[in-house]
Amino acid sequence: MSNGTPGLSLFVIFGASGDLSRRKILPALFQLHTQGNTKAGCVILGLSRKPDFDDDAFRKIGNAAIGETIAPPADVADWTSQYFHGQSIGDGTPADYAALRERITALEAQYGTMTVRVFYVALPPESFPAAIMGLGEAGLAAPTESTRLVIEKPFGHDLASSRSLSHTVHKYFVEDQVYRIDHYLGKET
Numbered sequence: 348m349s350n351g352t353p354g355l356s357l358f359v360i361f362g363a364s365g366d367l368s369r370r371k372i373l374p375a376l377f378q379l380h381t382q383g384n385t386k387a388g389c390v391i392l393g394l395s396r397k398p399d400f401d402d403d404a405f406r407k408i409g410n411a412a413i414g415e416t417i418a419p420p421a422d423v424a425d426w427t428s429q430y431f432h433g434q435s436i437g438d439g440t441p442a443d444y445a446a447l448r449e450r451i452t453a454l455e456a457q458y459g460t461m462t463v464r465v466f467y468v469a470l471p472p473e474s475f476p477a478a479i480m481g482l483g484e485a486g487l488a489a490p491t492e493s494t495r496l497v498i499e500k501p502f503g504h505d506l507a508s509s510r511s512l513s514h515t516v517h518k519y520f521v522e523d524q525v526y527r528i529d530h531y532l533g534k535e536t
Contacts, residue, residue, distance in 0.1 A: 356389045357454065357461040359447075361478050362469040363393025363405055363433065367499065369412040372469060377413045380426060390458055392450065394436040405433025439477050444485035451487070467497045472504070476515045483519025497526045 358376065360368055376391060393405040409427040414420035434450050437443040455461055466487070468478050475498060482488045488496070496516065503509030516525055 355459060355461055356463040356465065357392065357451065358389055358465045358467060359392045359394065359451070360467045360469060361394050361436070361474075364395040364397055364400060364408060365469060367469045368393070369408060372467065373409050373412045374417055377409075377417060377423065377426065381418065388430065388458070390430050390432065390454055390461065392454065393431065393433045394447070395433065396436060396438070398435050398437070400435045401433050402431065403433070406431045436481075439481050441481075441484060444481040444487070447481075448485045448487055461493075463493050463495065465495045465497060467499065469499045472500055472502075475512060479515050479519060488519035488524075492523070494520075495524050495526060496520050497528065499528055501529055502527045 360372060362368055376389065380389065391405075391409075393400070393408070395404075397404070406424075406427040409431050410420065410424050413427075414423040417423075432450075432454060434447065435443075436447065451464070464487075466482055468475055470478060479488075479496070482496075488494065498516075503512050
């Protein structure tokens with residue numbers, strides 16, 4: 348993946364239509380963009396279980412979440428129209444993850460191969476294993492320095508559940524690819 352535009356990133360958000368995405372993730376990505384921290388660009392692919400979730404639906408969410416609080420709506424709409432894409436992940440079946448893989452391939456054909464892929468799991472904790480397994484089984488978790496997995500929220504509810512989730516993660520990702528953050532403890536991060 349390193350032969351594309353230098354620095355161009357693909358940021359895939361699981362739970363893109365949710366509260367965490369609207370209130371925290373999307374505004375943070377816009378701030379990174381406006382501060383010049385994504386100079387080459389950051390393509391954002393939002394995933395939702397909603398069957399009608401597409402580019403337009405995700406752009407509306409982004410425009411509302413960011414345009415009302417951080418920046419003039421026209422600036423936000425310009426950014427979202429250029430970089431926001433949405434897709435339904437349906438029930439998370441192997442076919443849904445194969446469609447995700449195809450969409451990523453299509454975005455890379457459109458923008459050029461991404462130098463970094465980040466899969467941001469902003470879902471309820473009980474949904475983490477299925478999302479991680481879906482990525483792994485679809486071949487999207489290739490252990491490379493350019494693929495990352497971000498898990499937001501508590502990483503298990505006790506030692507046993509944390510170990511079980513770690514086992515699932517490490518079945519598909521190496522530790523250097525994984526970033527865990529609790530959104531209450533990591534607000535400043």
